[in-house]
Amino acid sequence: MRRELLRVYHRLPPPIRDAAATVQGWRLRSWRFGPETDRLVAEALERDRWGPAQWDTWRAERVAQLLHRAATRVPYYRALWAERRRRGDRASWDVLEHWPVLSKDALRATPEAFVADDADRRRLFRVHTSGTSGTPLTLWRPRESGRAWYALMEARMRAWHGVSRHEPWAVLGGQVVVAPDARRPPFWVWNAAGHQLYLSANHVSAAHAPAYREALAARRVTHLVTYASSAAALGAAFTAAGLAAPGLRVIFTNAEPVSPDQRATIARGLGAPVRETYGMVETVAGASECEHGRLHLWPDVGLVELLDDTGRQAVHSGQVGQVVATGLLNPDMPLIRYAVGDRMRLAAAGAACACGRSLPVIDAIEGRTNDLLRAPDGRLVFWLNPVFYGLPLREAQIVQETLTELRVRFVPSDGYTEGTLDEVRGRLRDRMGDVEVRFEQVDSIPRGPNGKFRAVECRVQATPTAA
Secondary structure: OOHHHHHHHHOOOHHHHHHHHHHHHHHHHHHHOOOOHHHHHHHHHHHOOOOHHHHHHHHHHHHHHHHHHHHHHOHHHHHHHHHHHHOOOOOOOOOHHHOOOEOHHHHHHOHHHHOOOOOOHHHOEEEEEOOOOOOOEEEEEOHHHHHHHHHHHHHHHHHHHOOOOOOOEEEEEOOOOOOOOOOOOOOEEEEOOOOEEEEEHHHOOOOOHHHHHHHHHHOOOOEEEEOHHHHHHHHHHHHHHOOOOOOOOEEEEOOOOOOHHHHHHHHHHHOOOEEEEEEOOOOOOEEEEOOOOOEEEOOOOEEEEEEOOOOOOEOOOOOOEEEEEEEOOOOOOOOOOEEEEEEEEEOOOOOOOOOOOOOOEEEEEEOOOOOOEEOOOOOEEOOOHHHHOOOOEEEEEEEEEEOOEEEEEEEEOOOOOHHHHHHHHHHHHHHHOOOEEEEEEOOOOOOOOOOOOOOEEEOOOOOOOOO
């Protein structure tokens, strides 16, 4: 939402804000769900019990179609293979291993070149993301791809745990649904079209916890979708306020791993089991946790390879490798052997889970970590990704030095102007309040041992949240 419109929105009465959220909810529902959704959910649940031979046959056909389409209809890949042919390389594009690993840098530099030339971008759903890596991306996908992805979420997130999208549910997230300086409820909006209560993660405190509990109870919310850090903050606030659990049946976490301490804090305060999920906006890989606490990979989202640090060899069974995935859901913007930026270790082949599903089991995922920021009034501020959405920045990192001072390291890209920094400063203040923002232009942002950098880094010692 543009910042001017956001300021107008924050001045609206709560019922009008709810109406605005509902209008957006209708739009998103039409993209995410359709008459085919129930069939897609049933088919996904049936595939949960497939054996390796069934999966190999099913995916081989889809990979073959995808590689042919990418090589012949996608400008980036067509040029890549034309250049290889010009150099005398006769390797077949029908073999996945003959394709190079695709980096985020290549995708970010020319995202339009990855859209098939027979697909009309005006009819595709456009998505901006930066994730935990701090590198903005623009992606497009057709309605069918979005519906396939959300059907898988419905099957392996909700259905596995006895809840449904038709029930009232909540998101605890970083969207600026209420003004950052709001001191009285509501700290949420109600999207009637999606049966969704969107709770602001940036207003959680012990003083506000009773209002959050009342909102959950009033809407009879059955499940919550949120970051692990946000759920832990809410759980701690409920405990500090001495509140009873709000009656949730399950809590789904995404975008970051869940530590044992966070699980304990969430269970103590919110009284519901935590089920971790894994995915990314590029929709080339996905996973979810079953009722026995094992994280299962979704083979129908993408073909996942785990490669060594050179990107040339597969790691041995039981070893950690970088995740390189070939997405199977989006034929209009196919990503072939895409380096996601995470590292993963799979359980030994054939390892059985007590849930009875045959989907591969993930033993560990590395890389999905981010700090939170602390506003001058003590609030924890979550989900800073949108600060950089749609801006001409190749990379960016927010470092909080003090409660009132932020430093933004950035690498500009084509189209950058001084106005870009003014927009970043304004978006940060929309979320943080009155803070000083200093900018540092760099050639690149230093990486850690895993080749990634934290997009958000907080150097402020933890303090109690303010009322």
